[in-house]
Amino acid sequence: MIDIEKVDEIIDKWGCDPDFVIEMFQDVQDHFRYIPRKALERIADRTGKPRGKLFHIVTFYKAFSLEPRGEKEIQVCMGTACYVRGAPDVLAAMERELGIKSGKTTADGKFTLSEVRCLGACGMAPVVTVDGRVYGRVGSSDIPGIIREMRRPQ
Numbered sequence: 001m002i003d004i005e006k007v008d009e010i011i012d013k014w015g016c017d018p019d020f021v022i023e024m025f026q027d028v029q030d031h032f033r034y035i036p037r038k039a040l041e042r043i044a045d046r047t048g049k050p051r052g053k054l055f056h057i058v059t060f061y062k063a064f065s066l067e068p069r070g071e072k073e074i075q076v077c078m079g080t081a082c083y084v085r086g087a088p089d090v091l092a093a094m095e096r097e098l099g100i101k102s103g104k105t106t107a108d109g110k111f112t113l114s115e116v117r118c119l120g121a122c123g124m125a126p127v128v129t130v131d132g133r134v135y136g137r138v139g140s141s142d143i144p145g146i147i148r149e150m151r152r153p154q
């Protein structure tokens, strides 16, 4: 069950204006770390935008997710430079270490793993980012250490 009052608060913040549904979704995504179906329906009902149209928006923008995301986002670059320098092995090691496939979130809700195209740091290939923090020249043997570091309480 989601906090629908929070969703209403976000809708009100944007004046219930159908021209600001993307901004509403951004706030919903920031708060819940995904777009719950109930939130989408609420935004549709209150702004008068058709649900189908909103669903299309949410699936179109990569920043939005209809599934809960982890507390930390791990991205493995699969761009050409990283790929030729061993990114597939890095991704496989990451999947092994986390026990999930790329695109999924760990059961404890800590990590979401995804593949991306060129992070713009090709000179450091292969590249991995965790919540925007960049790790360069990563080998598959580095993965357990990176995950251990991320699991440590901040």
Ligand code: FES
Pocket (backbone or CB within 6 Å): 077, 078, 079, 080, 081, 082, 083, 117, 118, 119, 120, 121, 122, 123, 125, 126, 127
């Ligand atoms: S291809 Fe990976 S950073 Fe450019």
